[in-house]
Amino acid sequence: MGPQSEPSSHCPGMGWPHRLLIPQFIGTKRLNAVLASTLPVAAFFLDALGVRWAPDACAGFPPMAQSPQTLYGFTARLLDGSEVSLDTFRGRVLLIVNTASQCGFTPQYAGLESLYRTYKDRGLTVLGFPSNQFGKQEPGGAEEIGAFCEKNYGVSFPMFSKIEVNGPAAHPLYKFLKMQQPGLLGLVGASGIKWNFTKFLADRNGKVVARYGPSTEPKALIPAIERLLAQA
Numbered sequence: 434m435g436p437q438s439e440p441s442s443h444c445p446g447m448g449w450p451h452r453l454l455i456p457q458f459i460g461t462k463r464l465n466a467v468l469a470s471t472l473p474v475a476a477f478f479l480d481a482l483g484v485r486w487a488p489d490a491c492a493g494f495p496p497m498a499q500s501p502q503t504l505y506g507f508t509a510r511l512l513d514g515s516e517v518s519l520d521t522f523r524g525r526v527l528l529i530v531n532t533a534s535q536c537g538f539t540p541q542y543a544g545l546e547s548l549y550r551t552y553k554d555r556g557l558t559v560l561g562f563p564s565n566q567f568g569k570q571e572p573g574g575a576e577e578i579g580a581f582c583e584k585n586y587g588v589s590f591p592m593f594s595k596i597e598v599n600g601p602a603a604h605p606l607y608k609f610l611k612m613q614q615p616g617l618l619g620l621v622g623a624s625g626i627k628w629n630f631t632k633f634l635a636d637r638n639g640k641v642v643a644r645y646g647p648s649t650e651p652k653a654l655i656p657a658i659e660r661l662l663a664q665a
Contacts (some may be wrong), residue, residue: 467634503639507606509562510574510594517591519606524637526552526661528559528654529610531598533570533629534581542586544651548658549590556637556660559590561609564598567628571595614644635643636661 504527505520519527532543549559565571565577571578575594581590596604607626610633614626632645634657643657 469610476635502609503555504609504635504641505639507609508553509606510592511598511606512579512592514575515518517593519639521641522558522560525556526635526637526658527635527639528557528651528658529606529633529635530559530561531564531607531626531631532561532592533563533565533567533577533627534573535570536568536629538628538630538647539652541580544586545584546588546590548651548654552658552662553590557658557662561588561592562598563592563595564605564629565595566597566599566626571628610641610644613641616644633662634658637664 463549484531505518505523506516508516510516511588528545528548530541532542533539545559549557563571573581578595579592582592596607598604598607611624612625614633615655628647631652632649632651634643634645634654635641642661645654
């Protein structure tokens with residue numbers, strides 16, 4: 434029996450289709466069950482290597498999941514304990530990153546700070562959310578985290594209090610981010626954050642338009658950031 438093409442998103446102009454061909458006798462449900470049970474490790478490596486639906490390959494960005502809500506409905510605590518509404522950043526392009534001080538990707542703080550200093554006057558804000566969920570690589574408290582970031586990388590962009598990004602206790606903002614941009618394996622239930630320094634990019638209207646894996650260097654986001662900054 435010949436293969437059956439399952440419906441999926443498609444990005445015009447890419448060198449490979451965003452669709453999965455499977456034998457008809459297997460069925461979509463059975464395939465999804467197999468993938469969900471066997472690919473958690475693959476999901477980690479794909480995310481860590483920056484494999485994603487690449488917005489730069491399309492004329493625009495991938496569509497956001499259907500939701501009336503934007504980032505502006507959420508609040509979070511800064512390192513000093515003060516509560517901040519993300520509505521404060523309305524009209525700005527946002528780069529949201531879960532961070533850690535003892536991670537192999539920690540030097541990306543320098544790249545994130547460089548992006549912030551270069552583009553903040555044009556409308557970019559970087560938001561850092563420390564998390565201790567991956568390898569316990571952010572064990573310190575708020576004061577220690579802030580001192581580390583300032584001393585080692587001169588971080589001047591907003592840093593928030595330590596949160597969880599996965600599981601039942603995940604911050605509501607991160608539940609929303611993962612819903613809007615679940616990543617390559619989100620269709621099989623692997624939308625969770627896989628490691629520190631996963632990056633989400635949001636446009637001036639508070640819509641989450643892209644997700645990048647931990648190994649994607651901040652400078653690689655420059656074309657996408659400049660395109661969003663150019664939008665009214």
